Ligand code: HEC
Ligand code: HEC
Ligand code: HEC
């Protein structure tokens with residue numbers, strides 16, 4: 044309480060204008076958007092970093108912050124070889140959302156023309172090594188608003204869609220004091236507790252086999268299935284958040300296959316080494332090593 048009071052006092056002493064550096068995010072809205080910058084602003088993470096600086100820095104290091112540009116080769120091949128050559132069709136929203144439902148869910152609000160623009164940017168980035176195009180695409184990712192609002196739609200107690208300007212978290216701590224301290228409506232956001240956010244299913248929405256509305260199957264990763272069947276099914280109790288966020292204070296960095304630290308955690312090495320002499324006459328020392336590797340991750344590794 045004391046800390047909070049001090050912060051309120053400090054904040055009240057600051058000119059309100061000090062926080063007005065970024066364009067106001069336009070949360071919510073249902074109309075389709077044709078301009079990439081407007082779409083990015085609707086789901087902006089820019090304001091979050093003012094107050095959640097550490098979490099923002101962690102997230103920025105994670106692959107969630109690069110979920111389009113890091114998978115760009117695969118996305119380009121899907122458009123060029125899958126849609127254009129394979130199906131002999133022009134890209135539509137239904138096509139692109141087969142990938143973007145997980146790689147950039149923001150595009151659910153995009154108009155037909157913006158979907159075509161994004162497909163062009165993907166092709167330009169790979170085929171013409173166009174850095175401007177890549178920079179634009181880098182703003183589409185799995186960000187704070189996607190996880191703490193859009194993808195909370197699986198919350199059982201939620202009536203209707205997630206509310207614009209409300210961020211759902213594990214505790215739902217009150218932020219009313221921010222309003223009193225004079226923050227604008229978009230910065231002094233509401234909070235609600237969501238049990239779903241801390242569940243494995245929350246991550247499983249994107250980390251598992253995907254069935255688009257037409258019944259096709261997309262398996263660019265299959266990890267949630269093995270988590271459920273092989274890990275939980277055999278008595279495993281930890282959630283994705285336990286191992287990937289809470290353990291070792293990993294927070295929002297979400298380390299995976301690219302980070303030595305967590306890869307080491309996943310592999311158990313049981314080595315038995317016996318020294319012996321095979322030919323006592325010539326005295327050739329020999330070692331028999333029996334090494335067994337066990338998977339200690341909560342799912343199959345590698346993924347895919
Ligand atoms: C159900 C959600 C989901 C859908 C749908 C989906 N992806 Fe993915 N994709 C993921 C996740 C999660 C990863 C990271 C998996 C991992 O690293 O274990 C990933 C990884 C990738 C990678 C590899 C990135 C790397 O690590 O090098 C490529 C490429 C990719 N996806 C392309 C696509 C394309 C193309 C489509 C559409 C045809 C698509 N994805 C559809 C969730 C999805
Ligand atoms: C991939 C999904 C995902 C993304 C992206 C994400 N978060 Fe989270 N966040 C979570 C989950 C899951 C938890 C709950 C962790 C737990 O239960 O230990 C959480 C917890 C939090 C908390 C509560 C922390 C606490 O200690 O009480 C805050 C605040 C938060 N996130 C803010 C942000 C901000 C700001 C961003 C963007 C910079 C962000 N999150 C991006 C999934 C995400
Ligand atoms: C003006 C400061 C401010 C800004 C800007 C801000 N937050 Fe917060 N946020 C807070 C405060 C204060 C809390 C209360 C928890 C605490 O004291 O850490 C909080 C709590 C949260 C929580 C956790 C709720 C829980 O479970 O306890 C989430 C999630 C969250 N914010 C997401 C966001 C996202 C996403 C953005 C950007 C779109 C954002 N915040 C921008 C100040 C801010």
Ligand code: HEC
Nearest residue numbers: 106110113114145146185246249283287297298299300301
């Ligand atoms: C909106 C979809 C979405 C949600 C929700 C989501 N992820 Fe991801 N995640 C992705 C995508 C897409 C990638 C791959 C990014 C890339 O490499 O292109 C990824 C990457 C990762 C990676 C790095 C993978 C690697 O190969 O190293 C880890 C670890 C991870 N996610 C864990 C989690 C956990 C834990 C949760 C739940 C708290 C979660 N994710 C929720 C979409 C999601």
Ligand code: HEC
Nearest residue numbers: 246250270282283286299300305306308309340341345346
């Ligand atoms: C018991 C701890 C544990 C649990 C539970 C767990 N993980 Fe992992 N996970 C790991 C470890 C350790 C690794 C690193 C192993 C490796 O990739 O070699 C890993 C790797 C990953 C990777 C990268 C895989 C790859 O090969 O590309 C992703 C993505 C991931 N986990 C997501 C999840 C999601 C989503 C869940 C929940 C459905 C989950 N994890 C549950 C420990 C866990």
